[in-house]
Amino acid sequence: MTPHIPDPADYGIGLESGFLPNEEPTQCLSEPYLSTWEVLVQNLSILIKTGELRNRIDRLEVLSTEPLRTTSQWHRAYVCLVFLANGYVWCGKTPLNIVPPSIAVPLLQICENLEIPPIATFAGLCLWNYQRISQTEPLYRPENLRCINSFTGSRDEEWFYTISVAIEALGAPVIGKAIQAIKAAYSGDSHTVKGYLIEISEVITEVGILLDRMYEKCKPSTFYNSIRPFLAGSARMEEFQMVDGLLYEDGSGRAQYQSYRGGSNAQSSLIQLIDIILGVKHGPPGARDKTTKCRECESVKAPGFIEEMRAYMPGSHRRFLEDISNVANIKSFVGARTSDIALQEAYASCIMGLRRMRDQHMKIAINSLCRAVLNNILLDEVEKIAQVDLFFNHKLTSIDVETKTASFMSPRGVNNADSSQKNALFDLLIGADGAHSATRSCMVKFAQMNYQQTYIDLEWCEFRIAPLTKEQYRLSPNHLHIWPSDDSMFIALPNSDGSFMCTLFATPTTFHELGKLPELIVPFFNRHFPGVCPGLISRESMLSQFQGASHLPLFGVKCSPYHFRGSVVLVGDAAHVMLPFYGQGLNSGLEDIRVLFEIFDKHGLYNKFESDSDREEARERALTAYTEFRKPDAHAIHDMSRQNYDEMRLHVNSIFYVWRKSIEEKLDKYVPFLGWATQYSRVSFTCLRYSSVREAAARQGAILAILHGIALALFALAIPFWVPAFATMLSHGI
Known part of the structure; x- marks a missing residue:
């Protein structure tokens, strides 16, 4: 009816x-x-x-x-x-x-x-x-x-x-x-x-x-x-x-x-x-009204x-x-x-x-996202699911893939009693335990995994630029702000409350020297990042934030495969650690989950199976497809993140870089049917695969290089005609 x-x-x-x-x-x-x-x-x-x-x-x-x-x-x-x-x-x-x-x-x-x-x-x-x-x-x-x-x-x-x-x-x-x-x-x-x-x-x-x-x-x-x-x-x-x-x-x-x-x-x-x-649903993120x-x-x-x-x-x-x-x-x-x-x-x-x-x-309005708030929202959602139990402060120590048993070290008991080991049986173990993944470390022992971890000679720490007044920004909130320097960089991204989340990237030697001699911190910023202190961050706040923040190393991880048989799979930073210069770490992790469960749907893992072995085989096929699909994208964004660091630090002030970006942005705006766009906009504002973005950027770069070469060649060919004409003009006093 x-x-x-x-x-x-x-x-x-x-x-x-x-x-x-x-x-x-x-x-x-x-x-x-x-x-x-x-x-x-x-x-x-x-x-x-x-x-x-x-x-x-x-x-x-x-x-x-x-x-x-x-x-x-x-x-x-x-x-x-x-x-x-x-x-x-x-x-x-x-x-x-x-x-x-x-x-x-x-x-x-x-x-x-x-x-x-x-x-x-x-x-x-x-x-x-x-x-x-x-x-x-x-x-x-x-x-x-x-x-x-x-x-x-x-x-x-x-x-x-x-x-x-x-x-x-x-x-x-x-x-x-x-x-x-x-x-x-x-x-x-x-x-x-x-x-x-x-x-x-x-x-x-x-x-x-x-x-x-x-x-x-x-x-x-x-x-x-x-x-x-x-x-x-x-x-x-x-x-x-x-x-x-x-x-x-x-x-x-x-x-x-x-x-x-x-x-x-x-x-x-x-x-x-x-x-x-x-x-399209927009339900409340959490059941509890929690701050x-x-x-x-x-x-x-x-x-x-x-x-x-x-x-x-x-x-x-x-x-x-x-x-x-x-x-x-x-x-x-x-x-x-x-x-x-x-x-x-x-x-x-x-x-x-x-x-x-x-x-x-x-x-x-490009805003950064507070990780603590997102964690809180996700925990709120998980707590709504009756079939889910949450355990905190349990450290994974080993995985037995034959018996499908995961061993955890539980927290210390009352009176600081010794911690004890607890075992849990699993059907499928999803390792989402971050850059220093214990799941990945265990997998290396029994899976034929290719693994590469690369450090760069940089450390980082975070700062905050306070708003002028409530939700009133000190800088334009619609841009990524970059202060490039030879071996260091300072960037600022807007938060929704009018503040900016900032990151200092510098060599370990720089952090060590500034840590030993705090009186050098403000002169260092004035020399490398003019206008930041005291223009955006007061001297007192600059010193307290630098001394109170953790100074952490930067590294990237590539590994493959992301799964073992049909029983263990890695997602997020556990599968791929990238440098933060595209801001895609969280996004790629969320995309892992979307792709993984789309593949589960495609392989019918929620259907009834004749036996457990049939289900296991179907899951292994699905996890194999997941690795094959995600590996090119994860490796692509890993490489592009490193390249973007070099671009932000070394090239943003170059004439050729500004010229190239200007052309790309104008083509994107005025002739969109050509499908031309900057690599940054494709990464940040579309759902294209990272591997496809890299291919498109390489194709556009080759075209621009050819056009640049043609322009230089035409200029060179025109010189023999322009020089006599110019000389004639000078001889006539023109």
């Missing part, structure tokens, strides 16, 4: 306008009684710059919302007041944790009507805050849009909002196509579902192209330093005296602090709708972020997503028809388009 399919019109959502208003937003409240709001918000950027905004708002009377009649007027009033509220809180050198009654009282009433939080959300910043310049031009052209209000009055801020509006307009057709695809799936009409999936895929691709224009006119440094602070929420802002959030003074004497996240494109209903119709503390991020929690963002959408949009998720059936429909190749390809095209779009978003 076909369930009731939600009609977007019942939620105020148009098939042409999508989640944007059916009529363009009201640009100004015409009611004279409310003109004070309009005067303030229209002059917001000037009042912020002159420091007058708080004084003006403090003198403002509490106005009634009674004159608001139409939905468009309610939207406009919301836009006015959230801009004024966020501006009031964040405009000074010291943020305030109070929203005064003149703003709080009407804002809370408006938010109750619209079912939306009293903070600057995606709806207030974008959906209800735009004007079309020409009615004859499409809404999805950002050049044809302007924002009605902004905090800074800058073109950068306007472009940031209007690109988001254009994306909503461009993606609007997805809603109708999704509804029809769901109906066709319930009717069993594969041909129609396939057609709509192809059309949805085309829209996703176009949205991704538009997203790629985000920083075309919005400079990253301007956004993060000037615009983003005004978009901040009140959640987790303890360092700004917002321990409990913001106090919205409603005049009742019983007002309570409320905590909200800031505006984010994750609050876009369109993007979440695409996830829903394709069956993890580490050097790289002072306090990080892991909530179900995507689900949480729905609370910041207009109520009607939120209900539409909830109702459509109850009937979404595309993923299950496609999954039940594996023999329909055209249908499978259409669905895969949508998923790949969505992945590419998220890859482009990652290019906009």
